[in-house]
Amino acid sequence: MRIKLEKRREPSMAMLVITPVASVLLTMLIGIVVFDLIGIKGFKAVVDIFLSPLLASYKWQDVALKAAPLIIIALGLSMGNRAQVWNIGAEGQYVIGALCSAGVGIAFGAAGGFFVILLMVLAGMIGGGAWAAIPAVLRTRYNVNEILSSLMLTYVALQVLGYLVGGPWKDPNGRNFPATAPLIDAQTLPVWPGSTVHLGVLVALVLPFVFWVIMARSEFGYQVRVVGSSPTAARHGGFDSRRTIWATLIIGGAMAGLAGSLEFTGVLHKIDLGFPSGYGFTAIIVAFLGRLNPIGCLIAGIVLAVTYVGGQMAQTSVHIPNSTAGIFQAMMLFFILASDILVRYRVRIIPSAKAVA
């Protein structure tokens, strides 16, 4: 007998939905077994990591805050990935976006209010987009691989942050610690009364639907999908792949910048050396976990946020080290990627003469 793969004419919708769910369940199952083997209460650990944050209502806002930047960044990245554009420097764009917001905030001094906040957030998007425009120029003009240029620029962005918060933008009342002055209240995002959930969470809930409309219904979305799936067909259809590279990289950067800006104005209210916290890298997993689909990104962002919040809960309850959360995330991604084949192919088992003999 042998296994034969038959390409489906259309990706299977059922598999598209079933496989991510199965991946998460399979990860949980393996987690239980592995933890028991290494002497940790496996069931309790897995419940803490995957379910407790959802079951305890007081944990919902933590999940929401963690998920928001992941979702927003993943939306931009998944659009690029659809067009075979690999921006892995979202972390740098996130940082530059936040810094641009801070710059605008500082420029307005004590002024605040709706328009100032709007300007700060827009500046964040422009900054993130501009930082991503560098790999776009390099790719379209000099043929430089964007995976590497965007990543190298992340390291540069971290040094820019270090310079600004330790030098020109250092808080004069901050006891000479490298950090910007905390934002005045009039420059911070509105927060849902009695919670820490800020306006950015709402943005993260709405944006997936906007992206879904763009990708599924607009001419531009169609172009992105064609360029990604078949560059030759795109050329024949008169689509300019350079324009697609530009657009997707800049949108990706702007989304990362937006996330950075919302995190700054909504949650942290200041920028210090601890500001870059890896959302830009984790969002790449979110994009793939969500199968590069905007609504998928929304769900995947929440799932990943749950494992983060749950991973920290499990540290105190069953004393598992922090690094295991990373292993879980990688495992989920491995399963999702492995099961991708079921979406695109039909698996047939064909009995052969050899097997019988």
Place this chain on the structure above:
Amino acid sequence: MSLDFIIAAIITVVGLTTPILLAGLGELVVEKSGVLNLGVEGMMLVGAISGFGVTVFTFNPWLGVLGAAAGGAAASMLFAVLVLQLNSNQVATGLALTIFGTGLSSLLGLSFTGRIIVPFLSVFPDWLAKDPVWRLFFGHSPIVYFAILMIPLTSWFLKSTRAGLILRAVGENDLSAHSIGYSVVGVRYAAIAFGGAMAGIGGCYFSMVITPMWAEKMTAGRGWIALALVVFAGWRTGRLLAGAYFFGILMALELYAKASGFSFLPSQFWAAMPYAMTVVALSFISSRGTAGANAPACLGKPFLPSS
């Protein structure tokens, strides 16, 4: 500047360069076979902990290096199965491997924190490395010589052997290589395993030579530099060597500039230099078209035979 000073500086550069050279060379072979593995950082970390762990248990650094190679190769097989057998997306799978390797090495390393081993330094008799000039030739860890030796060996393998020819053919046009009867998947398995082993050895240079200890995330992002090097080198072994040393010199320059009190520029400028210069150099090399011309045609694309 005295001769001693220059030689000591060169030795620092060698230390900064060797791990990225090893990992970069492995990745070059992987990419020549048409596969892009972004999991270098993860494989280096797995190599670092396996090399260290084996040395702790066996007291034998040679076995430690073998263990590092085996660890890196084993980690790379996870990637290989997904990418070659199940045609998963190479970029995402590579990233997942990095995340996995980081987590796994941290978990394995929990019991090794705070332990030390004898550093795997020069194995030549002391009198050979006494004179500074002689030290330049005889004062390094065996891993350094191995890295340098692997450059011409790999070059020879790729250019002049039948197996190397097949590997390149698989990377350039997998479908025709398949139709002639070569096992595309088999060749790529071998290339990925080699890449993993080399990344593993590169990783153990951190935990066994530079600082003989284990610490979480101790490779501190060098795996990404190794990836950049391959593109930088235009998929050529000779240029990879030059590129690795170029980067090593820039990193050393940062430290020398700071220690010498060059205060006319902020310190962050020096820290950003190696990365910024890599981007600039990448643009320069890529724009001349030579890099693009050398990129394996099937790089990063799934192998889909029609039958």
Place this chain on the structure above:
Amino acid sequence: MTKISRRTLFKGAGAASLAALASPALAEDKVKVGFIFLGPIGDYGWTWAHNKGRMQIDTELGDKVETIYVENVAEDASAIPVIRDLAQQGCKLIFTTSYGYMDQTVQVAGEFPDVKFEHCTGFKRADNVATYNSKFHEGRAVLGTIAGKLSKSGVLGYLGSYKVPEVVLGVNSFALAAQKQNPAATVKLVMIDSWFDPPKEAAATETLINLGCDIVTTHTDSPGPLQILEQKGLHGFGQGADMSTFAPNAHLTAIEDIWGPYYVERTKALLDGSWKSIDTWDGFKEGTVVISAYSKDVTPEAAAEADKVQAGYKAGTYNIFTGPIYDQTGALKVKEGDVIADADLAVMDWFVKGVESAS
């Protein structure tokens, strides 16, 4: 493996989560004390030292107190739910052990007025938030004394992380103490823009050695630099803990961060109801800064000078920041006999004469 049917899976999940939710409400006979750590407890540096302090609570007050901790907590918004989580789990006293948790600690403290918080190395306090720190620079003065006495080249190396007051104080204290032994001593400073990057720390140490430093002290968290010094046959100091196992010959002595007595004292204060929000900046006198045993390579003369500094700090008669002190440009910053006040030390951002730095 036990069989897991769908039904038992859900039943189990429900039961476990109910138990998890119910546990804070159950009558606790032990008072819970929580800790938030920046690194892994096995980092053999900053977090390791804090965790040792935590364990001292377990040893001394284990019958009345239970401690819990979370490691690897990033210094960003994600620290907020972690701190809140400890409070919700019933911790009555929570130590947040890194500067970057400052605003997060103050924020969560506002939500839990009945819980006491202690933030390490910060400066923002509230009714239920106290701050504490260690005078690491007093220890640096001892290291500087030994280095000034032992160095043949008179050129000393200092491996720093970032330009924050703690590091600036350390550099200045080290340089001033060395110059008391050898007026011509200079300190070469390299900031590696990271607290932890072993290969870079190693390369920076080699660089400092090549530029003529024969003793290098580190203000980053890995024992990597000591291992390089060991290979070169030179000397250095441990950071945060006795690191002599990593470099038996190179290791002259170390500054040990001893948090245990403070943690025990504050927990006792919580238990007997005398806890107040205060700012504590302890040093040699209170036992927070401790110098490890000197190695055989510390000469008797150097040991005697170093002991004098330690004894002076313990008796309150010695302060390295006593004028005259000049800055890098040679301008007099502190007049003869004047002493820099603690409040000014806490914000120091300039280096003293003899420090060669890039920023």
